[in-house]
Amino acid sequence: LNLKKMDPDMRRCFEYLKMTSRSFCAVIMALDEDLRYGVCIYYLVLRALDTVEDDMTIALDTKCALLETFYQKLNVVGWNFNNSKEKDRMVLDNFQIISSEFRKLSPAFQQIISGSCRDMGSGMAQFLKRKVIDSMTEWDEYCHYVAGLVGIGLSRLFVASGLEEPIVGSDERLANSMGLFLQKTNIIRDFQEDTVQDRLFWPREAWIKYGASQKSLLSPSNMHNSVACLNELVTNAIQHIPDVLTYLGRLKNQSVFNFCAIPQMMAIATLERCYNNPDVFRMNVKIRKGEAVLMIGNSTSIELVKEFMDKYCLSIARKVPENDRNASATRVALQAGLRNK
Ligand SMILES: O=C(O)CO[C@@H](C(=O)O)[C@@H](OCCCCCc1ccc2ccccc2c1)C(=O)NCCCCCc1ccc2ccccc2c1
Ligand SMILES: [Mg+2]
Ligand SMILES: [Mg+2]
Numbered sequence: 001l002n003l004k005k006m007d008p009d010m011r012r013c014f015e016y017l018k019m020t021s022r023s024f025c026a027v028i029m030a031l032d033e034d035l036r037y038g039v040c041i042y043y044l045v046l047r048a049l050d051t052v053e054d055d056m057t058i059a060l061d062t063k064c065a066l067l068e069t070f071y072q073k074l075n076v077v078g079w080n081f082n083n084s085k086e087k088d089r090m091v092l093d094n095f096q097i098i099s100s101e102f103r104k105l106s107p108a109f110q111q112i113i114s115g116s117c118r119d120m121g122s123g124m125a126q127f128l129k130r131k132v133i134d135s136m137t138e139w140d141e142y143c144h145y146v147a148g149l150v151g152i153g154l155s156r157l158f159v160a161s162g163l164e165e166p167i168v169g170s171d172e173r174l175a176n177s178m179g180l181f182l183q184k185t186n187i188i189r190d191f192q193e194d195t196v197q198d199r200l201f202w203p204r205e206a207w208i209k210y211g212a213s214q215k216s217l218l219s220p221s222n223m224h225n226s227v228a229c230l231n232e233l234v235t236n237a238i239q240h241i242p243d244v245l246t247y248l249g250r251l252k253n254q255s256v257f258n259f260c261a262i263p264q265m266m267a268i269a270t271l272e273r274c275y276n277n278p279d280v281f282r283m284n285v286k287i288r289k290g291e292a293v294l295m296i297g298n299s300t301s302i303e304l305v306k307e308f309m310d311k312y313c314l315s316i317a318r319k320v321p322e323n324d325r326n327a328s329a330t331r332v333a334l335q336a337g338l339r340n341k
Pocket of ligand 1: 024039042043046047050054146147148150151152154178179182183186259260263
């Protein structure tokens, strides 16, 4: 990456990427040239939008209006937002740098990124007004807005760049599943830290069978039920694996494949660590660094990815408790993931 040749504003955008994304920075930097710039700006624009969504100090009506109109700020020269208290507020404080680089992208890239931001902002506003996520269908809907749309937008960027075939961008169900698998894994893993901050992302239709409220799953006396609820949500998430493998199998460009495969590998490894694990209710369960490094080196072909996927699905299958009420559903979901050999 030739930081010398790059204009100073774009250099600053890569700095913001490094500082606000632990898990996506390296894989974005590894993308082929023009995709790298477009995806970096795409990330920063949506991270800025998400930082507004996450900021509990912004009044509800102010926040909803800002989320719904945020995409228009991409064309307001000099606009930024410096009232955020969030950890990633630097992308809002310096939004005018990000939007100035956005306006240098190709019209095709600009249209994809702006449309994605518009749809995500309106979906986020919709869910802010609902307060809780009720049914499993609403869980899929929320994850569609905050992550499925990213999979769809990225797929369109891959096609617009000429590096991937049209079907990658037109099959929105598979692209959506790429996002849902990642976001559901995050929501499952982040349960403890989200719940103590009163951020409720676990669907009521699931936890209502195991406790009086999402918070009640934190109480040690309820641990058997809490773990059963956790296992039910992991079972729901692994149902996206066949779509993920089909999507990855269609990719032709090596840098695009690595960019798409590595986050999915991190997700299945995280789900394997979370499954049937009471630590999820005490701390943020992380995969071991060595394991992550091993996966990154071995996620370069669909055959290797399928081998890794099988390894983790078998490891989860070995942990399924006989008396878990979802045991058979979990085994069926794991079989579907394995059958995709
Ligand atoms: O605040 C935090 O630190 C975490 O926030 C989570 C939340 O608030 O729920 C939550 O915020 C979601 C709203 C903003 C989405 C920002 C994003 C993320 C990754 C990208 C990767 C490439 C390009 C653009 C991207 C945009 C979050 O970051 N969840 C992590 C999972 C999101 C996955 C997005 C995604 C979807 C499909 C993909 C397909 C291939 C490769 C990467 C993919 C990445
Ligand atoms: Mg966030
Ligand atoms: Mg958020």
